[in-house]
Amino acid sequence: MPQTIRISKPTARRLTMYLRVLQSVVETGGMECISSHQLGAAAGVADAQVRKDLASIGGRGQSGVGYRTRELHETMRRAIGLQKSWRAVLVGAGNIGRALLAYPRFHTEGFELVAVFDHAPSVVGKRVAGLAVQPMKAIPATVRRSGAHFGIVAVPPSDAQNVAEILVASGIRGLLNFAPRALQLPAHVASVNVDFTEAFQRLAFETTNQSSRSKRTTGA
Amino acid sequence: MPQTIRISKPTARRLTMYLRVLQSVVETGGMECISSHQLGAAAGVADAQVRKDLASIGGRGQSGVGYRTRELHETMRRAIGLQKSWRAVLVGAGNIGRALLAYPRFHTEGFELVAVFDHAPSVVGKRVAGLAVQPMKAIPATVRRSGAHFGIVAVPPSDAQNVAEILVASGIRGLLNFAPRALQLPAHVASVNVDFTEAFQRLAFETTNQSSRSKRTTGA
DNA sequence: GATTGTGAAGAGCTTCACAGCT
DNA sequence: AGCTGTGAAGCTCTTCACAATC
Numbered sequence: 001m002p003q004t005i006r007i008s009k010p011t012a013r014r015l016t017m018y019l020r021v022l023q024s025v026v027e028t029g030g031m032e033c034i035s036s037h038q039l040g041a042a043a044g045v046a047d048a049q050v051r052k053d054l055a056s057i058g059g060r061g062q063s064g065v066g067y068r069t070r071e072l073h074e075t076m077r078r079a080i081g082l083q084k085s086w087r088a089v090l091v092g093a094g095n096i097g098r099a100l101l102a103y104p105r106f107h108t109e110g111f112e113l114v115a116v117f118d119h120a121p122s123v124v125g126k127r128v129a130g131l132a133v134q135p136m137k138a139i140p141a142t143v144r145r146s147g148a149h150f151g152i153v154a155v156p157p158s159d160a161q162n163v164a165e166i167l168v169a170s171g172i173r174g175l176l177n178f179a180p181r182a183l184q185l186p187a188h189v190a191s192v193n194v195d196f197t198e199a200f201q202r203l204a205f206e207t208t209n210q211s212s213r214s215k216r217t218t219g220a
Numbered sequence: 221m222p223q224t225i226r227i228s229k230p231t232a233r234r235l236t237m238y239l240r241v242l243q244s245v246v247e248t249g250g251m252e253c254i255s256s257h258q259l260g261a262a263a264g265v266a267d268a269q270v271r272k273d274l275a276s277i278g279g280r281g282q283s284g285v286g287y288r289t290r291e292l293h294e295t296m297r298r299a300i301g302l303q304k305s306w307r308a309v310l311v312g313a314g315n316i317g318r319a320l321l322a323y324p325r326f327h328t329e330g331f332e333l334v335a336v337f338d339h340a341p342s343v344v345g346k347r348v349a350g351l352a353v354q355p356m357k358a359i360p361a362t363v364r365r366s367g368a369h370f371g372i373v374a375v376p377p378s379d380a381q382n383v384a385e386i387l388v389a390s391g392i393r394g395l396l397n398f399a400p401r402a403l404q405l406p407a408h409v410a411s412v413n414v415d416f417t418e419a420f421q422r423l424a425f426e427t428t429n430q431s432s433r434s435k436r437t438t439g440a
Numbered sequence: 441g442a443t444t445g446t447g448a449a450g451a452g453c454t455t456c457a458c459a460g461c462t
Numbered sequence: 463a464g465c466t467g468t469g470a471a472g473c474t475c476t477t478c479a480c481a482a483t484c
Contacts, residue, residue, distance in 0.1 A: 008453075010452090016418045017402065020400060020418075036465075044402060046454075048455065048467095049454065051466065055467065055468085061465075061467085062462070062466075063467085064462045065466090066464095080421050080428075081424040081427065082424055086420075095322040096319045096323070099315040099316045100416055102315040102316070106420075110424070149427065150423060150427075173427050174426065176420065176423055180240060182237060182240070182241070191426075192419050192426070194414065194419050196323050196326075197240075198236045199414050200329065200331055201239070201301075201302065202236065203370060203395075203396055203412045204306055204394075205227075205235075206394065206410035206412070207369065207370075207410045208301030209301075228474075230474090230476090255443065256444075266476075268446090268478075268479090269476065271445065271446085272445085272446085272475095275444090280444090281444055282443080282444075282483085283444045283445085283482075283483035284444080284483070284484040285442080285443070285444090285484070286442090286444085287444095
């Protein structure tokens with residue numbers, strides 16, 4: 001088993017930003033090496049911070065040169081947990097669910113959609129992203145059979161908690177919640193909220209309070 | 221002018237969570253008063269933290285009783301910057317843009333969509349959310365005429381920086397960025413990123429590192 | 441008895457600065 | 463000269479604890 005270093009939340013968040021930068025560098029066949037200064041500039045982070053973050057996941061650089069991009073890219077994907085392929089199910093085949101599926105690179109990032117569920121009889125049976133939409137009652141059996149890791153909650157707020165509980169009871173380990181509502185979950189289930197309303201409110205706040213330091217304008 | 225207290229980023233983020241709780245309490249005609257403990261439980265925050273946050277925006281409670289819900293709701297909306305109505309323009313009428321418009325309460329939250337732009341000639345002229353889609357070249361004139369405050373960037377990553385610069389040059393004060401790419405912006409322009417890819421990566425990370433403390437699983 | 445408001449302590453994160461390596 | 467790795471300082475945020483209040 002590899003070293004079990006503690007990666008803090010702020011560090012984890014920045015790692016995803018570095019990854020995005022590295023990904024475009026690697027894809028375009030750019031630089032062999034990148035310095036903490038360069039990486040930081042692209043991600044909006046101080047260079048010393050970048051070095052601390054990279055050190056925390058075991059990334060080693062070369063004095064006077066920087067970090068080897070391909071190698072760092074791999075190390076980073078492993079640290080974030082993208083070395084394995086995650087299976088996800090989508091609950092709610094409405095606008096938000098479909099927008100998510102249309103998102104570029106959803107599949108190439110190590111995530112695989114294995115089932116779609118919806119409440120409305122008019123939608124059940126139709127195909128979304130190549131999958132036949134199943135009725136809600138099929139959730140437990142399908143989740144168990146497929147061994148899905150994540151559940152994507154893209155239903156109206158009033159149904160969100162209920163759907164979340166069904167997913168958790170079916171053995172899901174993490175939830176991506178699009179409903180503008182905080183979910184009450186057992187501690188062993190991870191969850192990340194994506195809430196457009198909240199994003200707008202943050203924008204309103206930041207615009208109102210012309211914040212002096214312009215760092216960390218980045219959200220999820 | 222009211223007191224210009226500094227509200228920290230973490231506090232601002234929690235305020236939006238409290239607001240969500242309060243909103244549902246007020247809407248359902250629930251409790252007259254709410255204690256810091258109750259509000260905290262619903263939002264996943266410690267009670268002392270809630271009191272500090274509320275104190276920072278001038279919310280005053282009553283010992284032994286709590287905070288008056290309606291009053292607190294108003295104070296909070298004002299602190300976040302929702303007392304005024306913000307005008308926004310959408311650039312990119314694809315899946316993501318449309319999903320956003322379909323989001324519940326988009327209009328009732330103090331935000332108003334005043335224009336939609338798209339690059340594709342096949343989309344220009346069509347109606348989205350009751351607005352005729354305009355070509356990209358119309359951005360500067362329309363933004364200026366409408367006095368829009370925010371720009372919603374819902375275009376492919378390769379176009380995002382370019383679109384952002386056009387919006388900024390047209391007088392936009394804040395950007396909601398859906399492209400999975402960090403935007404380079406002048407300091408006076410606020411920006412909030414909503415990145416599904418990043419959300420998934422955070423979920424992968426949290427699921428991998430079965431984090432002991434389950435707080436702050438909440439994202440944007 | 442329940443709950444607020446807050447100073448003080450504690451924990452965590454970021455920045456600084458510089459020795460050491462290439 | 464350029465860059466990394468890191469101890470130490472500085473700063474911010476959170477938790478604790480309790481007197482004051484209703």
